[in-house]
Amino acid sequence: MGQFLISLSRQRRYWLALVGLGIFLEAAALYYQYALDEWPCTLCIHVRIWVMAFVLLGLLGLVFNASAPARRLFHGVNIVIMLGLLERSWRVLAVERGWIFGDCEMDLGMPPWFALDKWFPWLFEVQTSCGYTPLIAFNISMAEVLLVLSAALLILSAAVFIASWFSRHP
DSSP states (O other), X not given: OHHHHXXXXXXXXXXXXXXXXXXXXXXXXXXXXXXXXXXXXXXXXXXXXXXXXXXXXXXXXXXXXXXXXXXHHHHHHHHHHHHHHHHHHHHHHHHHHTSSOOOOOSSOOOOGGGOHHHHOHHHHOOOSOSSOOOEEETTEEHHHHHHHHHHHHHHHHHHHHHHHTSOSOO
């Protein structure tokens, strides 16, 4: 398993898989929003932002994959992104289940210089309040799927980051 992770840490297909997964997740969110009329809340949009962050990082990883220091840096940044994704995913589920009560307003809460909801309203505009996510399959909610997926991505990202330091090849 260690050799596989070391090899994976050097490969462009790791970054390509992140980009593909992120695009799939964003497409699924848009399908639920526009085809099934399941409008996104503030926390859902925050999740979308974290997903877009790892897509953009994956694109950078594809471009700069030949540089070992850049790869290690990107693997480290990916852990931070996955931590953010896990935290937001947990918060979505916690609000849905009533474990926490938060102030979930119709404002995205971004500074004016990072107004994604104004620049890309079709993707990042808040359209409902928090507290509910749709069921995906077998009575499993989108929040539950997000939490499990983000935890798995964090574990994989951490393992690949650690493995990147054991690589003998540049």
